[in-house]
Amino acid sequence: MHHKNILLMSRTSRHHERMRELSHALDVSIALATPDTFSQAIVSGHDFDLVILDSAGMDEETLNAVDSYVANNSYIPVLVIQDEDKLQSLRMPVQGHNDFILATAGEAEFEARCSLLLWPGEESAPADIVTVDNMTINLATYQVYIDGAPVDLTLMEYSLLSFLATHPSRAYSRETLLHRVWGFEYCGGTRTVDVHIRRVRSKVGPQVAAHIVTVRGVGYLFKL
CATH class of the missing domain: 1.10.10.10 (Winged helix-like DNA-binding domain superfamily/Winged helix DNA-binding domain)
Known part of the structure; x- marks a missing residue:
């Protein structure tokens, strides 16, 4: 396993503490972006290995911008965070290796799903x-x-x-x-x-x- 970079795309800060905990549990660095700062984040010089997309309140233009970014970068994996009451409107990228998780999921599940997308077949052993x-x-x-x-x-x-x-x-x-x-x-x-x-x-x-x-x-x- 080697170090990876994650970009969190969210309109709010509701998952910022969760991302901080994730950076302690896994060998990752975290960058944060909103719809207003997404364009700056993707030209910041970082090569992101995973995009975590908090779908709450995201408009179609922003979702299309994320789709274009991941497609133009060898289909970076995407983990969509979805509110349970909005499951019927879940929107996933068509191509690539992607997953989704409920916003209410626990830290262990969140860490496991990120690991599977970042290091398929070679997840970091807890030890x-x-x-x-x-x-x-x-x-x-x-x-x-x-x-x-x-x-x-x-x-x-x-x-x-x-x-x-x-x-x-x-x-x-x-x-x-x-x-x-x-x-x-x-x-x-x-x-x-x-x-x-x-x-x-x-x-x-x-x-x-x-x-x-x-x-x-x-x-x-x-x-x-």
Whole structure:
């Protein structure tokens, strides 16, 4: 599985929080558009892998514009969000691999339907994704995201952060971290751990940094 980009097309902000949660659960970035900003969004330089269309209040002109966009881009998959009382007027793209979901559907179903459209046959295994507050770690792709934006970590910074985050609520000495993260052959001093912890904290921001706790006289602990 690799990182994907999603465009949410909606007249309102009613699904914005849902999209934020989706960006934490899956390895995706989210762009938001309304009928007034759709034309700017599709020329923004992003290559979108999925269009999520909230059909509520959409006029025919806007729906046709979305149809044209997906058709001109190798039939990008479309997930239509439909209100249950409007099911009789459900309008789906004729071509391409598409799906629909009720606006009242739960987060698990929403995530599953997006995954099936984004990664058909290779959906991200839940064990590959670690989510803590506004941070998502994708263990399969060695990537970290804060609020959906990628964080530029070195391999060792990533390895240290991912080790601590996947082994929470337990204090590890600097010597243990050197062995577990850097490997038994590493000959540097324990100060290397402190330097990397400081860099990781600065890159992930204060909300996630607060989880990386210094245990005096021992080392570090990732607190949930």
